[in-house]
């Protein structure tokens with residue numbers, strides 16, 4: 270429980286910040302939204318509901334970089350399963366759901382390899398896709414009885430972390446160690462090269478992490 274809840278949140282936050290470093294326009298729009306909503310330099314649960322662009326950025330990161338790309342490692346069919354396309358999965362077959370392949374399928378998503386949070390923003394003509402298991406085009410927490418029990422905690426925690434990181438700091442490329450989006454599949458889908466970026470406090474103090 271502790272492992273599933275820590276590496277996934279850390280990895281999702283790292284992938285998201287990497288995309289913000291590479292997509293400065295997205296970072297700018299997100300900060301604009303935060304500046305208009307955040308009071309007392311922190312974000313309340315009620316204020317999170319007023320941050321549609323933040324939610325769209327998180328959903329787009331879950332789509333492009335799902336931390337658990339193969340959902341559960343294995344499921345066993347207890348009966349013959351007849352799929353819509355005519356294929357049959359025989360009883361007692363071990364099967365995995367490749368969520369990464371679904372979220373990068375060009376028949377389902379336009380420009381699947383491009384980072385475009387607007388696809389989830391109603392005000393930009395996008396659709397408000399539910400990521401909690403009711404829409405199998407994007408089910409990064411799984412679906413059904415074995416879906417992630419920590420999905421709400423995960424979404425709220427990542428929202429809080431990212432809101433603070435973007436509200437307080439500007440994130441830009443460190444040209445000595447440019448962002449590399451190569452993936453490596455361990456227990457979760459990690460950045461092959463951990464994120465390095467230059468970070469400037471919006472109160473002037475600067476640092477490299």
Ligand code: HEM
Nearest residue numbers: 273274277278337340341409410411412415416417419423
């Ligand atoms: C962004 C954060 C998270 C992501 C992307 C994520 C993703 C997933 C995925 C894909 C699964 C497998 C679901 C399936 O096979 O259908 C899973 C299972 C699980 N997750 Fe999460 N998770 C996150 C956060 C958390 C948190 C915060 C906790 C606990 C505090 C947690 C606890 C678990 C547990 C215990 C399971 C196994 C459930 C079972 O086998 O019945 N996860 N998670």
